[in-house]
Amino acid sequence: MTEIKSKEIRFASAPEGMPNDSNFELAEVTIPEPKDGEFVVKNLWMSVDPYMRGRMTDRKSYIGGFVVGNALEGGAIGKVVQSNNSNFPEGTYVSSMLGWREYFLSNGDMMSPLEVHDGVPLQAYLGVMGMPGLTAYAGLFKIADLKEGENVFVSAASGAVGATVAQIAKLKGCYVVGSAGSDEKCKWLTDECGVDAVINYKSTDNLTATVAEKLPNGIDVYFENVGGDHLVAALESMNFFGRIALCGMISQYNATVMPEGPGNLINAVARSLRLEGFVVSNHFDQLGPFLNDMSGWIKDGKMQWKETIVEGLENAPQAFFNLFSGDNFGKMLVKLADD
Numbered sequence: 001m002t003e004i005k006s007k008e009i010r011f012a013s014a015p016e017g018m019p020n021d022s023n024f025e026l027a028e029v030t031i032p033e034p035k036d037g038e039f040v041v042k043n044l045w046m047s048v049d050p051y052m053r054g055r056m057t058d059r060k061s062y063i064g065g066f067v068v069g070n071a072l073e074g075g076a077i078g079k080v081v082q083s084n085n086s087n088f089p090e091g092t093y094v095s096s097m098l099g100w101r102e103y104f105l106s107n108g109d110m111m112s113p114l115e116v117h118d119g120v121p122l123q124a125y126l127g128v129m130g131m132p133g134l135t136a137y138a139g140l141f142k143i144a145d146l147k148e149g150e151n152v153f154v155s156a157a158s159g160a161v162g163a164t165v166a167q168i169a170k171l172k173g174c175y176v177v178g179s180a181g182s183d184e185k186c187k188w189l190t191d192e193c194g195v196d197a198v199i200n201y202k203s204t205d206n207l208t209a210t211v212a213e214k215l216p217n218g219i220d221v222y223f224e225n226v227g228g229d230h231l232v233a234a235l236e237s238m239n240f241f242g243r244i245a246l247c248g249m250i251s252q253y254n255a256t257v258m259p260e261g262p263g264n265l266i267n268a269v270a271r272s273l274r275l276e277g278f279v280v281s282n283h284f285d286q287l288g289p290f291l292n293d294m295s296g297w298i299k300d301g302k303m304q305w306k307e308t309i310v311e312g313l314e315n316a317p318q319a320f321f322n323l324f325s326g327d328n329f330g331k332m333l334v335k336l337a338d339d
């Protein structure tokens with residue numbers, strides 16, 4: 001078999017504040033020939049995600065930190081190109097956590113062939129049909145206990161998770177307001193996703209007042225992706241027995257000093273609110289119903305999504321940085337190779 005050289009990006013050092021190029025290192029390795037039971041996967045797409053910033057710190061968390069000197073990890077979709085494993089013949093698509101590299105050798109542990117649904121592009125399994133989509137689904141139904149016709153507010157609403165949240169809530173007959181960081185993103189949310197009202201938080205002087213104005217009947221469910229002033233604003237408008245699904249707080253991921261807590265957290269007591277943090281990996285029991293519902297919504301043209309595609313492994317760090325400046329519009333993807 002032909003020897004395969006593979007580039008990979010390694011974790012070079014832990015960032016202080018906003019990550020930069022010095023925290024990443026490009027290296028090349030030779031992929032060993034697959035022995036009996038092994039196969040080689042060529043990655044076609046990889047994902048960069050905000051949660052990866054958390055793996056660059058030593059904070060106690062649901063997942064271990066990246067190890068300096070090792071290749072980074074993350075969601076990827078690839079294709080088997082050499083195989084000595086009958087469960088993964090050449091041409092099989094696989095979904096793995098072995099992104100940030102062009103190729104890898106596997107013995108099939110922790111891996112299963114990817115079932116590609118009709119009409120769903122491969123890279124969607126890193127977005128609306130993948131981890132971010134499941135996050136939206138589990139967060140809304142299991143954590144926030146969403147009910148028909150409720151008032152929903154979602155932050156980072158044009159992103160991979162947020163846009164899915166907004167549209168699922170609309171499918172459930174809810175009144176939905178989303179916040180995003182540009183007029184273009186806001187326009188897409190209203191025009192294409194059917195969101196009822198939008199807030200460009202970057203051009204709003206008083207986010208708390210704007211949230212109250214756009215949600216005149218208050219908030220039953222706040223889907224929290226951003227933290228900081230967004231959480232304060234949502235807490236001010238929460239209805240009695242409201243639920244806040246704490247999915248992420250991207251505004252704080254690069255903070256070098258502990259951000260101040262929301263001064264109005266007392267509203268959670270006075271209004272009997274439930275605030276619950278969650279991590280998607282604890283909700284894989286929802287995968288079956290999620291894939292079933294989501295593939296149906298996509299087939300019926302009821303789910304829209306945006307993608308920002310960066311080409312080439314060497315540009316993956318910049319794609320990752322762009323998540324924190326809002327330079328992505330929808331799911332941020334790195335295309336590594338043509339299918």
Ligand SMILES: NC(=O)c1ccc[n+]([C@@H]2O[C@H](COP(=O)([O-])OP(=O)(O)OC[C@H]3O[C@@H](n4cnc5c(N)ncnc54)[C@H](OP(=O)(O)O)[C@@H]3O)[C@@H](O)[C@H]2O)c1
Pocket residue numbers: 049050051131132135156157158159160161162179180181182185225226246247248249250251252278279280281323324325326327328329330331332
């Ligand atoms: N709990 C879980 O299991 C889980 C799983 C997946 C994702 N998440 C969380 O869900 C959130 C969204 O993730 P995603 O993958 O869908 O990313 P995304 O929304 O596609 O991309 C990140 C977006 O966050 C916004 N943003 C960045 N910095 C911000 C700031 N300082 N203030 C306000 N908005 C800011 C930007 O959009 P704007 O232009 O709108 O600012 C950016 O495009 C993140 O907090 C992530 O950590 C959690």
